[in-house]
Amino acid sequence: xxxxxxxxxxxxxxxxxxxxxxxxxxxxxxxxxxxxxxxxxxxxxxxxxxxxxxxxxxxxxxxxxxxxxxxxxxxxxxxxxxxxxxxxxxxxxxxxxxxxxxxxxxxxxxxxxxxxxxxxxxxxxxxxxxxxxxxxxxxxxxxxxxxxxxxxxxxxxxxxxxxxxxxxxxxxxxxxxxxxxxxxxxxxxxxxxxxxxxxxxxxxxxxxxxxxxxxxxxxxxxxxxxxxxxxxxxxxxxxxxxxxxxxxxxxxxxxxxxxxxxxxxxxxxxxxxxxxxxxxxxxxxxxxxxxxxxxxxxxxxxxxxxxxxxxxxxxxxxxxxxxxxxxxxxxxxxxxxxxxxxxxxxxxxxxxxxxxxxxxxxxxxxxxxxxxxxxxxxxxxxxxxxxxxxxxxxxxxxxxxxxxxxxxxxxxxxxxxxxxxxxxxxxxxxxxxxxxxxxxxxxxxxxxxxxxxxxxxxxxxxxxxxxxxxxxxxxxxxxxxxxxxxxxxxxxxxxxxxxxxxxxxxxxxxxxxxxxxxxxxxxxxxxxxxxxxx
Amino acid sequence: xxxxxxxxxxxxxxxxxxxxxxxxxxxxxxxxxxxxxxxxxxxxxxxxxxxxxxxxxxxxxxxxxxxxxxxxxxxxxxxxxxxxxxxxxxxxxxxxxxxxxxxxxxxxxxxxxxxxxxxxxxxxxxxxxxxxxxxxxxxxxxxxxxxxxxxxxxxxxxxxxxxxxxxxxxxxxxxxxxxxxxxxxxxxxxxxxxxxxxxxxxxxxxxxxxxxxxxxxxxxxxxxxxxxxxxxxxxxxxxxxxxxxxxxxxxxxxxxxxxxxxxxxxxxxxxxxxxxxxxxxxxxxxxxxxxxxxxxxxxxxxxxxxxxxxxxxxxxx
Numbered sequence: 001x002x003x004x005x006x007x008x009x010x011x012x013x014x015x016x017x018x019x020x021x022x023x024x025x026x027x028x029x030x031x032x033x034x035x036x037x038x039x040x041x042x043x044x045x046x047x048x049x050x051x052x053x054x055x056x057x058x059x060x061x062x063x064x065x066x067x068x069x070x071x072x073x074x075x076x077x078x079x080x081x082x083x084x085x086x087x088x089x090x091x092x093x094x095x096x097x098x099x100x101x102x103x104x105x106x107x108x109x110x111x112x113x114x115x116x117x118x119x120x121x122x123x124x125x126x127x128x129x130x131x132x133x134x135x136x137x138x139x140x141x142x143x144x145x146x147x148x149x150x151x152x153x154x155x156x157x158x159x160x161x162x163x164x165x166x167x168x169x170x171x172x173x174x175x176x177x178x179x180x181x182x183x184x185x186x187x188x189x190x191x192x193x194x195x196x197x198x199x200x201x202x203x204x205x206x207x208x209x210x211x212x213x214x215x216x217x218x219x220x221x222x223x224x225x226x227x228x229x230x231x232x233x234x235x236x237x238x239x240x241x242x243x244x245x246x247x248x249x250x251x252x253x254x255x256x257x258x259x260x261x262x263x264x265x266x267x268x269x270x271x272x273x274x275x276x277x278x279x280x281x282x283x284x285x286x287x288x289x290x291x292x293x294x295x296x297x298x299x300x301x302x303x304x305x306x307x308x309x310x311x312x313x314x315x316x317x318x319x320x321x322x323x324x325x326x327x328x329x330x331x332x333x334x335x336x337x338x339x340x341x342x343x344x345x346x347x348x349x350x351x352x353x354x355x356x357x358x359x360x361x362x363x364x365x366x367x368x369x370x371x372x373x374x375x376x377x378x379x380x381x382x383x384x385x386x387x388x389x390x391x392x393x394x395x396x397x398x399x400x401x402x403x404x405x406x407x408x409x410x411x412x413x414x415x416x417x418x419x420x421x422x423x424x425x426x427x428x429x430x431x432x433x434x435x436x437x438x439x440x441x442x443x444x445x446x447x448x449x450x451x452x453x454x455x456x457x458x459x460x461x462x463x464x465x466x467x468x469x470x471x472x473x474x475x476x477x478x479x480x481x482x483x484x485x486x487x488x489x490x491x492x493x494x495x496x497x498x499x500x501x502x503x504x505x506x507x508x509x510x511x512x513x514x515x516x517x518x519x520x521x522x523x524x525x526x527x528x529x530x531x532x533x534x
Numbered sequence: 535x536x537x538x539x540x541x542x543x544x545x546x547x548x549x550x551x552x553x554x555x556x557x558x559x560x561x562x563x564x565x566x567x568x569x570x571x572x573x574x575x576x577x578x579x580x581x582x583x584x585x586x587x588x589x590x591x592x593x594x595x596x597x598x599x600x601x602x603x604x605x606x607x608x609x610x611x612x613x614x615x616x617x618x619x620x621x622x623x624x625x626x627x628x629x630x631x632x633x634x635x636x637x638x639x640x641x642x643x644x645x646x647x648x649x650x651x652x653x654x655x656x657x658x659x660x661x662x663x664x665x666x667x668x669x670x671x672x673x674x675x676x677x678x679x680x681x682x683x684x685x686x687x688x689x690x691x692x693x694x695x696x697x698x699x700x701x702x703x704x705x706x707x708x709x710x711x712x713x714x715x716x717x718x719x720x721x722x723x724x725x726x727x728x729x730x731x732x733x734x735x736x737x738x739x740x741x742x743x744x745x746x747x748x749x750x751x752x753x754x755x756x757x758x759x760x761x762x763x764x765x766x767x768x769x770x771x772x773x774x775x776x777x778x779x780x781x782x783x784x785x786x787x788x789x790x791x792x793x794x795x796x797x798x799x800x801x802x803x804x805x806x807x808x809x810x811x812x813x814x815x816x817x818x819x820x821x822x823x824x825x826x827x828x829x830x831x832x833x834x835x836x837x838x839x840x841x842x843x844x845x846x847x848x849x850x851x
Binding site for chain 1: 568570572573574575576577578579580581582585588616617618619624627628683686687690691694697698699700704705796797798799801805806808809812813814
């Protein structure tokens with residue numbers, strides 16, 4: 001959508017616009033979210049990572065969280081409500097978590113081992129009076145290894161996994177700890193809890209108006225003194241329409257707009273706004289069917305398509321709101337490894353490989369991809385897929401795009417390439433988070449993950465990867481873990497199991513008044529250091 | 535008259551039941567899985583199946599319909615799958631917000647449409663008629679989505695005279711009749727009123743022209759009736775058609791515009807529907823559609839009855 005008319009005048013007008021805006025208390029940050037509704041505020045935020053970004057890590061803390069204080073390195077795990085964790089000597093399925101002492105919930109009650117046990121029962125114990133199916137739905141997928149839990153003392157809990165799983169700590173950040181005392185106080189009602197939530201996070205609830213506004217206030221007694229919020233108020237507004245978010249930012253109605261569209265970048269920057277980006281753990285790939293009969297069962301075809309895409313050109317079309325991908329994780333990641341196959345733009349080599357595989361002008365390769373019109377993490381799917389379609393035409397490949405609405409595409413993803421409704425579809429364009437080792441590599445590659453059970457859409461099987469995956473689950477040394485993940489990723493790239501296109505950059509447009517924003521290499525944001533210039 | 539009213543009300547019953555069935559079926563026909571939307575992106579098909587069972591969506595279609603209809607008849611529209619809030623509460627608050635916008639836009643559309651239509655009809659083929667014609671053609675042709683964005687760019691972004699979105703200032707506790715709130719209403723009102731205003735004006739012009747050509751007008755003119763009193767007769771005769779159109783247009787507006795409300799982030803029924811569609815929030819979608827559809831049935835009934843009060847011929851038919 002073009003925001004053409006009169007915008008050339010913007011630079012001059014913005015100063016006036018800001019000055020004329022409504023008078024506000026100093027230190028109020030107003031954020032335009034892309035969501036259509038306020039995420040659930042009860043400790044089990046819905047609506048994906050954006051829900052967790054705004055209603056998760058603001059109000060609540062997990063036992064283990066991410067270090068969001070740096071923009072120049074990946075956001076690693078760091079202690080939050082747990083100060084340390086380790087497996088029990090002689091039994092690698094038992095994890096002991098030492099809990100932080102002296103932490104209080106917003107309602108004044110103490111955080112301790114009972115609070116952790118309460119929240120685990122809330123999620124997974126159907127007999128528990130406070131069992132909350134909504135919590136289970138949002139959490140279950142992120143805690144697949146957990147089997148049981150028990151309190152050892154007031155500040156120690158023991159969690160048991162189904163099998164030895166060295167990656168278990170990576171599953172912990174989504175488990176947010178809500179206050180049992182507040183739940184009791186509100187008549188044991190999770191619906192009531194949503195309007196008066198109580199966690200241990202750096203922000204407390206101010207006001208919640210469904211579908212309109214979530215106001216958060218700083219928790220001045222936050223346990224981490226370095227992360228006590230500087231702002232007086234944080235206001236989150238659901239504005240799903242991108243042009244409305246842009247207008248809201250340009251007219252001074254908000255100070256921060258998530259995901260500006262590429263064609264507004266120029267207008268926003270010329271109006272003095274800051275477009276903030278960073279490499280975030282995300283990949284926008286083509287997931288390929290390797291089932292018998294699919295052209296992608298042949299590694300030469302997989303490599304050829306990877307070499308046929310002009311990623312730099314695509315990034316230019318997106319006005320810089322993406323970075324080229326050379327694998328599932330970025331080249332800077334410790335998990336990238338040293339693949340011998342280089343994912344780059346080389347149409348001549350692509351043609352050569354296709355010819356070797358038996359395709360050419362007389363027998364062109366015809367493939368069909370399932371894509372979406374929009375969706376979480378999908379970026380600008382129509383524009384991007386049409387660009388790729390042109391690229392592939394240049395090497396003699398006919399790519400047919402079958403367009404689905406986002407939910408419909410997700411349905412196609414979950415049933416797997418072998419499902420009858422996916423007959424003829426050999427590519428699925430679904431983007432993924434690559435936050436932790438499981439979602440970065442494992443879930444797409446192992447046989448136990450083959451859809452509909454898991455996320456291995458195209459039935460990828462490789463003995464070497466299976467062996468490495470087992471090794472990884474049993475390796476408890478963090479450094480050695482990284483090495484094994486890198487070897488899996490290296491194998492993944494060398495096998496060209498996906499067609500990798502770009503990584504998202506988590507773009508947001510900020511008013512120049514926003515100070516102290518650190519764009520971490522993460523889906524999440526720490527709002528604590530942010531202030532707003534008067 | 536009483537018989538006519540009774541008959542009309544009786545007709546509304548099968549229409550209402552038909553509407554519930556269509557509302558219920560439509561959301562089931564739509565592609566995509568409501569349960570899939572509810573779960574995190576990473577959830578597997580197995581988890582989807584488990585949740586489907588939990589929400590009773592694995593049962594036969596007609597059984598689901600019967601349960602839903604039974605509950606709806608008791609005023610229970612269920613709870614939103616996404617937010618867990620009762621659908622009735624969500625819809626009630628959205629209907630209230632849309633009502634404010636619809637009344638404001640309805641007033642503008644009716645008053646302007648009425649005046650323009652009468653003026654154009656009375657001065658047929660004169661310059662003023664051509665000007666009105668131009669305005670009304672633009673009104674019905676311009677996509678209101680585009681108009682809304684244009685209004686925001688010009689009046690909110692460039693000139694910064696009016697706020698770009700929302701229905702009140704920061705920290706507003708609800709609708710109030712002060713400038714801070716009314717200023718939020720102006721742009722959405724214009725965008726919403728454009729089409730109905732044009733439709734009303736065009737309809738009224740046509741009926742005025744039609745009435746002016748009739749014999750009784752010639753007779754009244756021949757009798758030497760003053761122009762003002764003649765005008766009264768013309769309007770009275772053109773009114774039933776205009777009322778029917780106004781009623782339907784007002785109904786349209788009360789249904790809320792998905793597009794206009796999304797552009798202005800106006801938290802009404804259109805905004806609610808859009809968000810329910812994107813989140814595949816089945817109960818919310820069905821509840822909102824049901825309330826709106828029933829409202830239309832009701833509104834049609836009222837329009838029919840009002841029309842019959844102003845035009846005795848309808849009753850006899």
